[in-house]
Structure formats: C-alpha cells, structure tokens
Amino acid sequence: MVSSSSEGLTQAVRRFQWFYARHARAPHEVVEHSALSLMEMRVLFAVMHAGACTAADISRALGLDTGYLSGMLTQFERSGLVERRPFAGDARSNLVSSTAAGEAGLAAASAHVRDDVSATLDALTPGERAQLIESMERVERLLFP
Template sequence: MTDPAILQRAQVVRHFNRFYTQRIGALHERLQRSPFSLTEVRVLHELQRGRADTAAALIRNLGLDSGYLSRLLTSFERRNLISRRPSEVDARQSLLALTDAGRAAYEPLDEAANDEVCAQLTRLDPAEQEQLVAAMQLIERLLGSEIRHGGN
C-alpha cells in the first residue's frame, strides 16, 4: 500500500468499521444477553432463513473456517439445536436444519436484534433513516461488486 490516497481511504473505512461494530454491539462476546456468540447467531440465522443447509454452504456464505464450523455444529447438535441427515444427492454432505429447540432459541435473538436496530433508527427522523438505509445499500452494492469483478 504505497498509494497515500488508498491508505487514507483504508483508514477511513477501518474507522467506520470500528464505529459501526461498537455501535451495534458486535464486539460483545455474547449477543442480547444470550449464550450465543455473534458467529453462532449468524449460523442460526442462515439455517433459519434457509440460506444454507450444508456445512459447505455455511462456510461459503459466512466465510468461516471449516474446523471451527465443524466444532460449532457439533456443539449445536449436542444441544439439540440442529439436526443432520445424509444428503440424497451427495453422500459426502449432511443436510442441516434447525430443530424446534433451535428455532425457539433463535427467535428471541432475532426479535431482540430487530428491537435494537429499531431503537437506533427511531433516534433519526424518517428522512435520516432513509439516508442511512440508502448509504448501507450503497456500501453493500459497492463491496458486493468486488465479487462480481474478480476481487479488484
């Protein structure tokens, strides 16, 4: 990183990341006074929303280390939060699903997260809320385009 303009922009992005993670409480080891870490909640979220039904999909969607995810899923299975069954399409894969206990554990976390974000939003007037949402969508679109453009 020898380009001073890029370095300055990187510092601004890092500053924003620190601000935002502190603002939303992402640095707290446990979320919403729950027994779950941020990563655990993200895995539960992916399973609840049907965005992933295999460990490979979770790794791809969340960018997790396979060994770490394996330990996390084993812990979830022991606590009866998820079930695994063999895939009929690929015998090397197990299909993952939340159990009733897993859904019951996730739902209050999702509700608490929504309540926290709503509390943040209500501090802003409706026009500011729209600006914030538009800015977040722009960030997502710009950073998501990196994937479509091969990383650079």
C-alpha cells in the same frame, strides 16, 4: 479529510466499521442476549436461512474451517438446535437444518437487536431517516455492485 489513496480509503472504512459497531448496536449485541458466541449465532443464522444445506455449504459461505464447523454442528445437534440427516447426493455428507428450538433461540436474540436498533433510529427525524437509508443503499451499491 479522506485522501484518495488506498491507505486513506482503508482507514476511513475501518473508522466507519468501528463507529457502526459502537453505535448501531450491531451483531455483538446478539451475544448479550444468548448463550451462544457471535460465530455460533452466525452459523445458526446461516443454517436457518439456507434451509437444508451441507456443512461444506456453510463452511464456504462463512469462510470457516470445516473441522471447527463440524465440532460446532455436533454441539448444536446435541443441544437440539440443528438436526442432521444423510444427504442422498453424497454418502459422505449430511444435510443440516435448524430445529424449531434453534429458530426460536435465534429469533429471541434477534428481537433484542431489532429493539435496540429501533430505539436508536426513533431519535431521527423523517428526513434524517431518509438520508440514512439513501446513504446505506449507496454504500451497498458502491461496495457490491
């Protein structure tokens, strides 16, 4: 039984996070199908979904150290996954955007995750699927109103 105390709630959320990571084949699965680390995948995903953005934008969005991120972006650029071009608004900054190769690599790894999640969800009845969707929506509303 979950207590109403902050400690009990924290333990319940952490227990669910571990459950989800083990059973839902969440982001850690991406790494199995990619040469990139999970953090590298997160950065590439953020760049792709932001369109053209600055390193500072990515750093703020993901809570990453700018030095660490700079090195990662340099490696991505050398590998042809992103491109950088001068930012007209600030001569000290560059706009970063994903390349076709970066998007293709991310799409391939993401397809494996989607297939794994689909296989898990295919075992549910239509009623269980509806319950799951409702429960996930409720968690989102409660944690991020």
